[in-house]
Amino acid sequence: MQLNIYLISHPIIKLLSQTIINNQANEAIMTNSYKQIGLFLTYETTRKWIKIHNIYLKKFNKIQQMTLLDPNRKYYIFTKLSNTYKMLVDIQLFLPNMTIIDTVYENNIVLKNKKINHLFDKTSKEIKIIIFDNILQESYAIQLIKYLNQYINTKDIYITCISCYEKTLHIIGQSYPELQIYTTKII
Template structure:
């Protein structure tokens, strides 16, 4: 297994994920923990790849500063909104230019929903696959579609998941050894 696995060990993430796994809590608290852990993982992943341009505008008596995302990059989040709706709303507020693609496990819908990525050809695309628990084989099919059909480089595909299973990581490592995965725990 030659994957680029980033096991995030920030103290807040450790506290949230440990209490999430160890105790039986109600669904509302569970959703909040999923949301905040997902946001922290998203932050850790994006701080390496997000680049901002600083623009200075001279006014009469002062200089105003603006911060803009680079215009030559597009960011996509591919997720099943039924599982990750609580974090996606917050991510969309933080990064309004990000495109969210909803997928489910049905293959026909998978092809249809991902076709939107090919609309702009001259921009570099970064794909973020957001899952709560990485445990399904369909993730391999999704990555294959992104690489073969949409010409996305494997270095530009990132998986964010709270927990992931070792069996899926082994299969991903054999097929896509340069894939980046951000997680809090490997089961």
């Protein structure tokens, strides 16, 4: 099986990613570009697997429809918030049951975290994970995937980044060919 790479080619996403990669704008525009690309990348990554339920409530003479996220599924974004905060700041407003986990990475090791271990104690829920980064870094991604793979199948782990190196994709693909990667640019 081969690594699944989704090169996102929507014109709006391309424009935003070029602005960010080339650092072409003032601080206010850059901050706004980060927020927007964070939402677009999250949308592209989750649109095939977010599960919703339509609920119809009958009130006296009318029916009200509500749309809710599946309560049996949990969604997590693992990221280094120091790098991606600007992109992820509004995600929980749109997806309230999407939990953002700040991963600590020092000396090429993802540090074990009791909060992370606690997430996987409740095996009754379906779990989907996004590893989110600006530029995908080989050692960070591999260490984090290896750590998460102890608790969850790699088919439920997705990688989302603005750009990534071809070499990094090749190395990840050798170890974890079933992963799905969403990016705007391969360097």
